[in-house]
Amino acid sequence: MNALKSLLTPLTSNASPIHDTLRLVVIGGTMETARRASMSAWNGFVDSFFLTAHFSQEDYPYDWLMHWLSKQPAWGRSREFDITTRSSNGITQKTTGDLEDEEEEEDVGFSADSHRRKRKVAIIPSVDTTHTIYYRGHWLRVTRKKRFQEYGSCGELTISVVARNNDILKKLVLEAKREYEKDAIHRVHIFMADTAYSCWRWSGARQKRPMSSIVLEPGVKDMILADCKDFLQSEDWVAWFLIQAGIPFRRGYLLHGVPGSGKTSLIHSLAGELGLDIYVVSLSSKGMSDDTLAKLMGNVPSRCILLLEDLDAAFTRGISRDETSTGAPTRTTVPTAKEKDENKDDNASTLSLSGLLNSLDGVAAAEGRLLFATTNHIERLDPALSRPGRMDVWVNFKNATRWQAEGIFKCFFPAESEPSTSSQSSHDPLSQENLPGSRRKKQSMIVPPLLETELNTLAKRFAESIPEEEFSVASLQGYLLRNKTRPRECVQEAAAWVIQERETRARLKKEKEEVSVAYTGSRSRTAFSLDFQREAKEKEVRVTVRRLDNTTLKLTERRRPKLVKK
Numbered sequence: 001m002n003a004l005k006s007l008l009t010p011l012t013s014n015a016s017p018i019h020d021t022l023r024l025v026v027i028g029g030t031m032e033t034a035r036r037a038s039m040s041a042w043n044g045f046v047d048s049f050f051l052t053a054h055f056s057q058e059d060y061p062y063d064w065l066m067h068w069l070s071k072q073p074a075w076g077r078s079r080e081f082d083i084t085t086r087s088s089n090g091i092t093q094k095t096t097g098d099l100e101d102e103e104e105e106e107d108v109g110f111s112a113d114s115h116r117r118k119r120k121v122a123i124i125p126s127v128d129t130t131h132t133i134y135y136r137g138h139w140l141r142v143t144r145k146k147r148f149q150e151y152g153s154c155g156e157l158t159i160s161v162v163a164r165n166n167d168i169l170k171k172l173v174l175e176a177k178r179e180y181e182k183d184a185i186h187r188v189h190i191f192m193a194d195t196a197y198s199c200w201r202w203s204g205a206r207q208k209r210p211m212s213s214i215v216l217e218p219g220v221k222d223m224i225l226a227d228c229k230d231f232l233q234s235e236d237w238v239a240w241f242l243i244q245a246g247i248p249f250r251r252g253y254l255l256h257g258v259p260g261s262g263k264t265s266l267i268h269s270l271a272g273e274l275g276l277d278i279y280v281v282s283l284s285s286k287g288m289s290d291d292t293l294a295k296l297m298g299n300v301p302s303r304c305i306l307l308l309e310d311l312d313a314a315f316t317r318g319i320s321r322d323e324t325s326t327g328a329p330t331r332t333t334v335p336t337a338k339e340k341d342e343n344k345d346d347n348a349s350t351l352s353l354s355g356l357l358n359s360l361d362g363v364a365a366a367e368g369r370l371l372f373a374t375t376n377h378i379e380r381l382d383p384a385l386s387r388p389g390r391m392d393v394w395v396n397f398k399n400a401t402r403w404q405a406e407g408i409f410k411c412f413f414p415a416e417s418e419p420s421t422s423s424q425s426s427h428d429p430l431s432q433e434n435l436p437g438s439r440r441k442k443q444s445m446i447v448p449p450l451l452e453t454e455l456n457t458l459a460k461r462f463a464e465s466i467p468e469e470e471f472s473v474a475s476l477q478g479y480l481l482r483n484k485t486r487p488r489e490c491v492q493e494a495a496a497w498v499i500q501e502r503e504t505r506a507r508l509k510k511e512k513e514e515v516s517v518a519y520t521g522s523r524s525r526t527a528f529s530l531d532f533q534r535e536a537k538e539k540e541v542r543v544t545v546r547r548l549d550n551t552t553l554k555l556t557e558r559r560r561p562k563l564v565k566k
């Protein structure tokens with residue numbers, strides 16, 4: 001205080017306007033500094049009572065909390081908000097009833113106007129706005145933020161609460177998790193490998209597909225499902241014992257066979273049945289390398305399905321293998337820095353087979369996850385990759401048998417129970433009982449339900465028109481989809497469709513052969529022209545040398561190269 005007085009005395013002794021102004025500046029500045037200091041001290045004091053939790057969009061708890069918040073009325077009453085049709089987690093954010101209408105639900109597509117996909121609209125409070133929500137006797141301060149990173153922005157949620165310890169935040173997270181899982185029970189989450197940053201990106205949540213909608217030869221589905229369940233239910237001590245004994249605790253399934261036979265569909269269906277997320281890696285994707293794959297494998301959660309898609313495509317894109325290798329994982333074929341540099345330009349996959357085997361066999365792989373690999377060309381796979389221990393269960397997917405044709409027909413048309421029989425849910429996944437509300441209503445409006453006896457007869461007749469193992473289930477599904485409102489006509493026209501399909505295939509095959517011949521011809525012409533250019537270049541060099549040699553001889557001859565057709 002004395003110091004302030006001594007500072008002000010020279011000013012007060014002189015009453016000129018300049019001095020008055022200076023005096024005001026000094027007093028004002030001092031007061032503002034004091035105010036700021038006291039405010040920050042107060043904030044610091046108040047903040048010392050707050051517990052704050054941060055949730056990053058890159059991790060699951062963020063999704064749980066966003067889902068929980070979307071159900072809080074205070075969150076929906078925000079006065080500054082974003083309107084979006086995208087939900088961060090595949091589970092629609094329910095913030096307000098104003099923009100929602102049960103009839104407006106996203107339609108998956110069985111109605112005549114299914115091309116007009118309707119979207120749900122959600123309201124999410126804008127970033128950097130703070131909301132106060134009352135929860136179990138505490139006031140939560142919730143703020144949504146955006147954090148900028150090297151590869152784009154990432155959402156963040158901050159929740160502060162005045163409490164003695166973090167019990168209340170733990171309760172909140174657990175409750176949010178439970179609610180999220182309850183609502184996500186009908187969905188399978190899919191994560192795709194991002195090779196650029198060696199991490200997993202959430203790519204969407206799909207509606208679970210009932211196992212009954214996958215039509216495979218009797219026993220196949222049950223066998224795989226039982227095997228997966230058996231593996232997942234292994235007691236922890238079994239896993240521990242096996243790992244200690246050096247025995248790999250993992251299970252690999254190789255699904256191979258013709259395209260469109262249900263390999264991917266079966267995996268999605270199994271994921272739904274087992275309540276697992278799917279992590280998908282395409283080994284031939286750009287930028288895939290041994291290191292990237294190892295990092296990705298290390299970041300897969302222990303309970304999930306890891307799907308290696310189109311295993312054979314990775315080979316055609318140049319997975320290399322040391323010829324002397326025995327199949328045991330080694331690092332000998334890891335591309336050198338020079339090789340990597342050469343590949344950098346086209347960003348191609350530099351994954352080696354040894355790198356792949358290392359990743360599959362590595363420590364991170366032995367955590368009880370299910371590995372599924374699919375291929376259309378099993379003959380192209382290295383035996384080391386598909387040997388038992390890496391791929392324990394092999395399933396061959398063939399073109400549709402008559403039995404499958406009958407099954408897929410029944411999946412397509414709704415069945416109505418016979419008046420006399422008790423109401424019984426048919427195995428049909430699209431049957432009235434198995435469809436969600438609005439979709440069930442719409443389908444029964446456009447497809448008149450068939451009595452079960454008629455459906456069985458039609459399905460049998462349809463199967464009789466389909467040749468054994470000639471068409472994929474996907475192509476039969478395409479035909480049924482085109483006729484989804486006319487089951488009877490669909491059966492009558494099936495034989496004609498088969499003939500038409502055969503003709504189309506023959507025509508396409510012929511066209512392909514012609515293109516291939518033309519391509520081979522043009523390639524040989526190109527090869528010839530390249531040979532010519534190379535030879536011309538060599539001659540030119542020789543002539544140039546001669547010129548240099550003959551400078552004194554004054555020889556300036558330039559010969560044309562001879563054309564040699566190889």
Ligand SMILES: Nc1ncnc2c1ncn2[C@@H]1O[C@H](COP(=O)(O)OP(=O)(O)OP(=O)(O)O)[C@@H](O)[C@H]1O
Binds near residue numbers: 215261376397
């Ligand atoms: N066995 C099946 N049961 C039911 N639907 C099937 C079956 N096979 C194929 N489909 C249908 O055909 C379509 C393609 O199937 P899917 O993608 O599972 O085949 P895929 O064998 O994985 O093919 P690709 O090898 O080309 O990846 C899907 O819409 C699926 O519903």
